[in-house]
Amino acid sequence: MSTADLFHKVTEWFSANMETAETELHYDSPFHLLIAVILSAQCTDKRVNMHTPQIFARFPQPADLASASFEEVYELIKSISFPNNKARHLIGMASKLVSDFSGEVPSEIHELETLPGVGRKTANVIASVIYDKPVIAVDTHVFRVSRRIGLSDGGTVEAVERDLTAGFAPQLRGKAHHWLILHGRYVCTARKPKCQECGLSEFCREYILNNVKI
Numbered sequence: 001m002s003t004a005d006l007f008h009k010v011t012e013w014f015s016a017n018m019e020t021a022e023t024e025l026h027y028d029s030p031f032h033l034l035i036a037v038i039l040s041a042q043c044t045d046k047r048v049n050m051h052t053p054q055i056f057a058r059f060p061q062p063a064d065l066a067s068a069s070f071e072e073v074y075e076l077i078k079s080i081s082f083p084n085n086k087a088r089h090l091i092g093m094a095s096k097l098v099s100d101f102s103g104e105v106p107s108e109i110h111e112l113e114t115l116p117g118v119g120r121k122t123a124n125v126i127a128s129v130i131y132d133k134p135v136i137a138v139d140t141h142v143f144r145v146s147r148r149i150g151l152s153d154g155g156t157v158e159a160v161e162r163d164l165t166a167g168f169a170p171q172l173r174g175k176a177h178h179w180l181i182l183h184g185r186y187v188c189t190a191r192k193p194k195c196q197e198c199g200l201s202e203f204c205r206e207y208i209l210n211n212v213k214i
Protein backbone atom coordinates (compact mmCIF):
# COMPACT_ATOMS: atom_id res chain seq x y z
CA MET A 1 0.00 0.00 0.00
CA SER A 2 1.38 3.44 -0.85
CA THR A 3 1.89 5.98 1.92
CA ALA A 4 -0.84 8.16 0.42
CA ASP A 5 -3.25 5.21 0.51
CA LEU A 6 -2.30 4.49 4.10
CA PHE A 7 -3.03 8.07 5.15
CA HIS A 8 -6.32 7.82 3.31
CA LYS A 9 -7.27 4.58 5.11
CA VAL A 10 -6.28 5.97 8.50
CA THR A 11 -8.25 9.16 7.90
CA GLU A 12 -11.26 7.19 6.76
CA TRP A 13 -11.19 4.90 9.79
CA PHE A 14 -10.77 7.64 12.38
CA SER A 15 -13.38 9.85 10.71
CA ALA A 16 -15.87 7.02 10.98
CA ASN A 17 -14.88 5.79 14.43
CA MET A 18 -13.61 8.79 16.35
CA GLU A 19 -15.69 11.68 15.17
CA THR A 20 -15.06 13.65 18.34
CA ALA A 21 -11.36 13.97 19.07
CA GLU A 22 -10.20 16.76 21.31
CA THR A 23 -7.86 17.46 24.17
CA GLU A 24 -8.69 15.78 27.47
CA LEU A 25 -7.09 18.62 29.39
CA HIS A 26 -9.60 20.93 31.07
CA TYR A 27 -9.24 24.66 30.46
CA ASP A 28 -11.31 27.82 30.21
CA SER A 29 -8.94 30.22 28.41
CA PRO A 30 -5.85 30.13 26.17
CA PHE A 31 -3.70 31.05 29.17
CA HIS A 32 -5.10 28.20 31.23
CA LEU A 33 -4.63 25.71 28.40
CA LEU A 34 -1.01 26.81 28.20
CA ILE A 35 -0.61 26.14 31.93
CA ALA A 36 -2.26 22.72 31.56
CA VAL A 37 -0.11 21.69 28.58
CA ILE A 38 3.10 22.70 30.37
CA LEU A 39 2.01 20.70 33.41
CA SER A 40 1.09 17.67 31.29
CA ALA A 41 4.67 16.98 30.14
CA GLN A 42 5.48 13.47 31.36
CA CYS A 43 2.33 13.46 33.46
CA THR A 44 -1.17 12.18 32.78
CA ASP A 45 -3.94 14.56 31.75
CA LYS A 46 -6.05 13.04 34.51
CA ARG A 47 -3.60 14.07 37.20
CA VAL A 48 -3.21 17.54 35.71
CA ASN A 49 -7.01 17.97 35.62
CA MET A 50 -7.18 17.10 39.32
CA HIS A 51 -5.04 20.13 40.16
CA THR A 52 -5.84 22.78 37.59
CA PRO A 53 -9.14 24.01 39.15
CA GLN A 54 -7.23 25.38 42.16
CA ILE A 55 -4.45 26.74 39.94
CA PHE A 56 -6.88 28.46 37.55
CA ALA A 57 -8.84 29.96 40.45
CA ARG A 58 -5.66 31.35 42.05
CA PHE A 59 -4.17 32.62 38.75
CA PRO A 60 -6.96 33.83 36.47
CA GLN A 61 -4.61 36.04 34.42
CA PRO A 62 -0.90 35.96 33.50
CA ALA A 63 -0.18 38.93 35.80
CA ASP A 64 -1.43 36.91 38.78
CA LEU A 65 0.97 34.06 38.07
CA ALA A 66 3.84 36.36 37.10
CA SER A 67 3.81 37.92 40.56
CA ALA A 68 3.45 34.64 42.46
CA SER A 69 6.27 33.20 44.53
CA PHE A 70 8.03 29.98 43.54
CA GLU A 71 6.96 28.42 46.85
CA GLU A 72 3.29 29.12 46.25
CA VAL A 73 3.30 27.68 42.74
CA TYR A 74 5.36 24.70 43.85
CA GLU A 75 2.87 23.95 46.61
CA LEU A 76 0.00 23.88 44.13
CA ILE A 77 1.74 21.53 41.68
CA LYS A 78 3.94 19.43 43.94
CA SER A 79 2.16 16.16 43.15
CA ILE A 80 2.63 16.68 39.40
CA SER A 81 5.86 15.39 37.85
CA PHE A 82 8.91 17.71 37.88
CA PRO A 83 7.32 20.39 40.09
CA ASN A 84 10.57 22.35 40.52
CA ASN A 85 11.13 22.93 36.82
CA LYS A 86 7.46 23.38 36.06
CA ALA A 87 6.95 25.97 38.82
CA ARG A 88 9.87 27.98 37.42
CA HIS A 89 8.59 27.60 33.87
CA LEU A 90 5.06 28.65 34.75
CA ILE A 91 6.19 31.83 36.49
CA GLY A 92 8.64 32.58 33.65
CA MET A 93 6.01 31.93 31.00
CA ALA A 94 3.49 34.23 32.68
CA SER A 95 6.13 36.94 33.18
CA LYS A 96 7.03 36.87 29.50
CA LEU A 97 3.37 36.98 28.46
CA VAL A 98 3.04 40.15 30.53
CA SER A 99 6.31 41.76 29.41
CA ASP A 100 6.34 40.81 25.71
CA PHE A 101 2.79 39.97 24.67
CA SER A 102 0.53 42.33 26.64
CA GLY A 103 -0.71 39.41 28.69
CA GLU A 104 -2.07 37.54 25.65
CA VAL A 105 -1.06 34.06 24.50
CA PRO A 106 0.53 34.58 21.06
CA SER A 107 -0.69 32.60 18.06
CA GLU A 108 2.58 32.23 16.15
CA ILE A 109 4.67 29.15 16.84
CA HIS A 110 7.97 31.04 16.84
CA GLU A 111 6.54 33.44 19.45
CA LEU A 112 5.12 30.66 21.58
CA GLU A 113 8.50 28.93 21.54
CA THR A 114 10.11 31.96 23.21
CA LEU A 115 8.09 31.29 26.37
CA PRO A 116 9.81 29.37 29.18
CA GLY A 117 8.63 25.75 29.31
CA VAL A 118 7.19 25.89 25.79
CA GLY A 119 8.84 23.63 23.23
CA ARG A 120 7.74 22.72 19.74
CA LYS A 121 5.07 20.27 20.89
CA THR A 122 3.42 22.66 23.33
CA ALA A 123 3.58 25.51 20.81
CA ASN A 124 1.89 23.32 18.20
CA VAL A 125 -0.84 22.23 20.62
CA ILE A 126 -1.70 25.84 21.45
CA ALA A 127 -1.51 26.96 17.82
CA SER A 128 -3.76 24.09 16.77
CA VAL A 129 -6.31 23.94 19.61
CA ILE A 130 -6.67 27.66 20.30
CA TYR A 131 -5.86 29.25 16.96
CA ASP A 132 -6.89 26.49 14.56
CA LYS A 133 -3.52 26.50 12.79
CA PRO A 134 -2.87 23.54 10.45
CA VAL A 135 -0.07 22.01 12.51
CA ILE A 136 0.46 18.64 14.18
CA ALA A 137 1.96 18.36 17.63
CA VAL A 138 4.00 15.17 18.04
CA ASP A 139 4.08 13.82 21.57
CA THR A 140 5.16 10.38 22.70
CA HIS A 141 1.85 8.76 21.66
CA VAL A 142 1.74 10.38 18.23
CA PHE A 143 5.39 9.45 17.65
CA ARG A 144 4.89 5.78 18.59
CA VAL A 145 1.55 5.22 16.88
CA SER A 146 2.56 6.93 13.62
CA ARG A 147 5.65 4.77 13.34
CA ARG A 148 3.81 1.56 14.19
CA ILE A 149 1.07 2.16 11.66
CA GLY A 150 3.64 3.15 9.04
CA LEU A 151 2.66 6.79 8.60
CA SER A 152 6.29 7.73 9.26
CA ASP A 153 9.71 6.15 9.50
CA GLY A 154 11.10 9.28 11.09
CA GLY A 155 13.57 8.72 13.89
CA THR A 156 12.98 12.12 15.47
CA VAL A 157 9.94 14.12 16.52
CA GLU A 158 10.75 16.68 13.82
CA ALA A 159 10.87 14.02 11.09
CA VAL A 160 7.57 12.48 12.20
CA GLU A 161 5.99 15.93 12.31
CA ARG A 162 7.16 16.55 8.74
CA ASP A 163 5.71 13.26 7.51
CA LEU A 164 2.36 13.76 9.24
CA THR A 165 2.14 17.34 8.01
CA ALA A 166 2.72 16.13 4.46
CA GLY A 167 0.27 13.23 4.80
CA PHE A 168 -2.75 14.84 6.44
CA ALA A 169 -4.65 17.62 4.68
CA PRO A 170 -4.34 21.00 6.48
CA GLN A 171 -7.93 20.96 7.75
CA LEU A 172 -7.43 17.50 9.28
CA ARG A 173 -4.13 18.04 11.08
CA GLY A 174 -5.57 19.31 14.36
CA LYS A 175 -7.95 16.40 14.52
CA ALA A 176 -5.32 13.88 13.42
CA HIS A 177 -3.15 14.93 16.37
CA HIS A 178 -5.96 13.99 18.76
CA TRP A 179 -6.84 10.81 16.85
CA LEU A 180 -3.31 9.51 17.26
CA ILE A 181 -2.95 10.63 20.89
CA LEU A 182 -6.21 9.03 21.97
CA HIS A 183 -5.49 5.86 20.02
CA GLY A 184 -2.07 5.67 21.65
CA ARG A 185 -3.47 6.33 25.09
CA TYR A 186 -6.25 3.76 25.01
CA VAL A 187 -5.53 1.16 22.29
CA CYS A 188 -2.04 1.30 20.82
CA THR A 189 -0.42 1.59 24.22
CA ALA A 190 3.35 1.58 24.63
CA ARG A 191 3.86 -1.77 26.32
CA LYS A 192 0.85 -3.83 25.34
CA PRO A 193 -0.93 -2.58 22.24
CA LYS A 194 -4.45 -4.00 22.02
CA CYS A 195 -4.10 -5.15 18.43
CA GLN A 196 -6.93 -7.66 18.67
CA GLU A 197 -9.42 -4.91 19.26
CA CYS A 198 -7.79 -2.32 17.00
CA GLY A 199 -9.68 -1.25 13.91
CA LEU A 200 -6.47 -0.26 12.17
CA SER A 201 -4.88 -3.72 12.23
CA GLU A 202 -5.93 -4.53 8.68
CA PHE A 203 -3.52 -1.94 7.33
CA CYS A 204 -1.18 -1.29 10.29
CA ARG A 205 2.36 -2.00 9.15
CA GLU A 206 3.59 -3.23 12.54
CA TYR A 207 0.70 -5.62 12.90
CA ILE A 208 1.09 -7.00 9.40
CA LEU A 209 4.88 -7.36 9.69
CA ASN A 210 4.67 -9.14 13.00
CA ASN A 211 1.95 -11.46 11.80
CA VAL A 212 -0.53 -10.66 14.54
CA LYS A 213 2.02 -10.73 17.39
CA ILE A 214 3.83 -7.69 18.67
Ligand code: SF4
Pocket: 148, 149, 187, 188, 189, 193, 194, 195, 198, 199, 200, 201, 204, 205, 206, 207, 214
Ligand atom coordinates in the same frame (compact mmCIF):
# COMPACT_ATOMS: atom_id res chain seq x y z
S1 SF4 B 1 -2.76 -2.92 15.14
FE1 SF4 B 1 -1.66 -2.86 17.06
S2 SF4 B 1 0.27 -1.79 16.62
FE2 SF4 B 1 -1.16 -1.37 14.95
S3 SF4 B 1 -2.17 0.56 15.52
FE3 SF4 B 1 -3.46 -1.09 16.23
S4 SF4 B 1 -2.82 -1.45 18.35
FE4 SF4 B 1 -1.21 -0.26 17.35
